[in-house]
Amino acid sequence: MPRLRVALAQLNPVLGDLEGNSDRILDAAQRAAEQGAQVLAVGECALSGYPIEDLAGRASFLRACRQQVEELAVRLTERGLGELIVIVGHPDGPHEASGLAGDRTPSAIAQNAASVLQHGRVQARYAKHHLPNYAVFDEYRTFIPGRDHVVLDIGGCRVAVLICEDLWRDAGPVAELKNAKPGLVLTINASPFERDKQQVRLPLVQQRAREANASLAYVNIVGGQDDLVFDGDSLVVDASGTVVARAPQFEEHVLVTDIDVVEAAADAPPATVTLEPRTVGGDVLEPTINEPGPVEQQVWNALVLGTRDYVNKNRFPSVVLGLSGGIDSAVCAVIAADAIGADRVHAISLPSRYSSEHSRTDADELAERVGIRYSVEPIADLVSPIEQQLKLSGVAAENLQARVRAIVLMAASNMHGHLLLTTGNKSEISVGYSTIYGDSAGGFAPIRDVPKSLVWKLATWRNEHAAAHGRTPPIPENSITKPPSAELRPDQTDQDSLPPYEVLDPILDAYVTRNLGVDEIVALGYDAGVVSDVVRLVDHSEWKRRQGAIGPKISAVAFGRDRRLPITYRPSQ
């Protein structure tokens, strides 16, 4: 069977940094060529970053993208890489807006494109047909759908080019390409991580390969972009769906594979363009298959990468957070240290008059084990004058402590340029169990999409992982085992206000992720009163969530653009 040596480069673009991203692609091309690759593919919008959101409506941005693609083709040739066929994803335009007529978004002027570069110029260009407009995606709002197929004839091998969502549609481009008879389907993607998504993505890739009776090469981008984390996990399957090669998750990687390309039948229609590949010498490459780790490891790595890229891509020198001795701030501190190094993480213990002894000692212990920068700033003397002057009691007095902590933490942020991390988990954020402008203050929320029961599992996994590698487990056992408490009044625990997390989290999953109604959740076996209370709290906290910091999405339905609900809302049932 004919063979092509294909490099899939999963790169971590910085959104908008067209030159920097172009440099990344050039470096990958160099490495691919050194390994004898004939074709290099990088991810969807790897030249611009993804998602570009309403930048797609800015003509000057689109012109800059187009110019950068053309320059990239020239720079490849100047580096002696002109024979390498490079397939690069980028926004393309400006095209003419359709106005109010037509079957597309009236204001859209961009297409989501893949350009095929060789010999210093663009040889072919494909525009994505299917524009996802569900969950976190808004592509129909910003892009004009493509209509044409692109099949490359590369030295007799027929290669069809697709972009991400095109692959996901039954009766979509893969079915439409039946007559074109590609021997390899090459799809460039920007597919964000969700726990368990691989259980959908991999079988989908395998199914499409079988449907097309062709090998399938799938290249994703990698890295954090605001609330999304792209996990890479690029792979190649053969025409029977068997995995031939697979890149590691959550890191940049160039996966070079010799791919068997099913031979085209004699009656295959002409290709869009015919390209002569560079010749490959030497032996067939040994394929590499990197299996993903356990789910806790994947989620941990996603949180670390999302946090690292948010901090570094936005050029923060360091982060600060309040360390309470509890599990949430402990996990956030370790994620931050794993992400950017312990010496860039500043933790402050902020004991109040209600703080327990262990809140201090557990915070001290964690800081010591992880080696982060650490200080103690008691807040009682800051709280008292305000409390007395304003004659505060009850919730107003309780929340004042959280707000005074926010003042201290934001002062450290302003003085030293630290990004303030806010430590709320998904269970608390769901029910509004945080003080607005208090502990919810901050610029980034590392565990915002992690339910409390998963926070504990992650802490246990991270400690076991350290022990298995002969290192000190970072999180004190006491922080994992003690009952969670906001410590805003004497002997307070979370369960004074909320059902136990083992009851709360499944109800939240049913309501938030699966979108079930109250009756349907009660039918799952939960107490009707508890379900109504939880649902009411979730509905009433929408306003708090809208003001909250973003954080990495790891679930199928994260708060934010995945779940858009009215704030002003009076349920009728």
Ligand SMILES: Nc1ncnc2c1ncn2[C@@H]1O[C@H](COP(=O)(O)OP(=O)(O)OC[C@H]2O[C@@H]([n+]3cccc(C(=O)O)c3)[C@H](O)[C@@H]2O)[C@@H](O)[C@H]1O
């Ligand atoms: N729809 C809406 N649109 C705009 N504003 C709205 C609103 N509904 C209420 N509000 C405003 O919200 C205010 C109440 O919100 P807020 O001040 O946050 O206070 P609130 O939600 O009443 O209390 C905070 C709760 O979170 C708990 N907490 C605090 C700190 C940390 C933790 C933890 O374990 O991590 C837990 C604390 O024990 C308490 O139960 C009201 O004064 C009202 O003005």
Ligand SMILES: Nc1ncnc2c1ncn2[C@@H]1O[C@H](COP(=O)(O)OP(=O)(O)OP(=O)(O)O)[C@@H](O)[C@H]1O
């Ligand atoms: N004594 C404290 N010192 C420093 N920061 C604190 C203190 N108490 C609360 N915070 C900050 O406020 C956040 C909210 O914590 P709180 O103790 O109220 O409940 P929690 O959600 O159980 O969090 P944790 O598990 O981190 O204690 C903490 O994660 C921490 O960042």
Ligand SMILES: NC(=O)CC[C@H](N)C(=O)O
């Ligand atoms: N960029 C895209 O088209 C992504 C959509 C696709 N369903 C995914 O998550 O992989």
